[in-house]
Amino acid sequence: MGLLWAMQPDRPFWRLVKRDVQTPLQVELEVLDDREPHEPAGPEPEPQESAGPEGGRVLARAVHERHFMAAGVRRVPVREGRVRATLFLPPGPGPFPGIIDLFGVGGGLLEYRASLLAGKGFAVMALAYYNYDDLPKDMKLLHLEYFVEAMNYLLRHPQVKGPGIGLLGTSKGGQICLSMAAFLKGITAAVIINGSVANAGGTLCYKDETLPPLGFNRNRLKIAEDGIANTLDTLNSPLEGPDQKSFIPVERSDTTFLFLVGQDDQSWKSEFYANEASKRLEAHGKEKPQIISYPDTGHNIEPPYFPLSKVAMHQLWKCLVTFGGETRAHAIAQVDAWKQLQIFFRKHLCGTKDLSPAKL
Known part of the structure; x- marks a missing residue:
């Protein structure tokens, strides 16, 4: 869970608060390839549509959902x-x-x-x-x-x-x-x-x-x-x-x-x-x-x-x-x-x- 508790805000001094608990909190996770061109790249990964927010090719992407209302609540x-x-x-x-x-x-x-x-x-x-x-x-x-x-x-x-x-x-x-x-x-x-x-x-x-x-x-x-x-x-x-x-x-x-x-x-x-x-x-x-x-x-x-x-x-x-x-x-x-x-x-x-x- 370190990917979540160690998150930093995009804007300085903002606090993460979930306002609408009826919808899940969605966190998009990305793995980026930021290696220099001269480094050995290994097998060529599948082409990706875009670059990541920090630069580098996106190797994988997933959305993690955190639900605030358990089933039946x-x-x-x-x-x-x-x-x-x-x-x-x-x-x-x-x-x-x-x-x-x-x-x-x-x-x-x-x-x-x-x-x-x-x-x-x-x-x-x-x-x-x-x-x-x-x-x-x-x-x-x-x-x-x-x-x-x-x-x-x-x-x-x-x-x-x-x-x-x-x-x-x-x-x-x-x-x-x-x-x-x-x-x-x-x-x-x-x-x-x-x-x-x-x-x-x-x-x-x-x-x-x-x-x-x-x-x-x-x-x-x-x-x-x-x-x-x-x-x-x-x-x-x-x-x-x-x-x-x-x-x-x-x-x-x-x-x-x-x-x-x-x-x-x-x-x-x-x-x-x-x-x-x-x-x-x-x-x-x-x-x-x-x-x-x-x-x-x-x-x-x-x-x-x-x-x-x-x-x-x-x-x-x-x-x-x-x-x-x-x-x-x-x-x-x-x-x-x-x-x-x-x-x-x-x-x-x-x-x-x-x-x-x-x-x-």
Whole structure:
């Protein structure tokens, strides 16, 4: 699969994202003959119609298809009350363990992870929460009541197994998952991928409680000669001064947590946040969360074999930022993280402790 995870974008700083999961991702593979004319060529290959994009005669060509919806998986658009989402249901009558899937500050509605996970036997709701359809255009103010509506829709669905659900969140989505687990009931298990235990990026409200955004200092933004910024040190510590009010009260939660951490995350201090969440939970007599840390792994931990997105435009900072990660190590981490989150959800949502790797 190295031909896939090692791919580079045609345009600098682009990230590979599958928007339409109902069609396969097609990758055209070519073998080129770029030998010098004086080199021995061996048997003359069959004539080809064109030269490759890098020059040289095309010796062979094939199209590799990656499907995002397994046979029998159903895609159900959701527009219920304020909720804007897509629900993916596995084949069969169910009921299936339910999971809400949340991404980060890019906003919109991303379905590729939910569709893949539904093929593993989970009913997964890809949930938009801003910058999509008629939802708010920014994250300056988020109300947890919106996420309560989404939870209720999922739990009422006849093909979703209760009494609790799972949460899967990356970056800002992981932060929202921690907030949901802290303030809401009915969440059995949550996987946090490079999330923050402090509320960052906007104000969070639930009923009569408010978490202010974590403070930051733009002067701590480090900009390299190529213009790419590093945001790692920009946010304040949630352990000091007035910024302690931004700390998400995870100690209220009875949810079981798995933190997946990239140790080379250059977006924010994910490993520090995971450890602080663990300390707070243990100090209040709650179950110690599982933390899996991956060396040389950056911020965007995707499903297996997605190419590393190391630099991209950041929605909040409005500039190119580095997300960290070394290509090979990051690819290996993505394969393991995909396996670990499935094992975790099967154990805590289905009661299954043993799972054959072949089923992952």
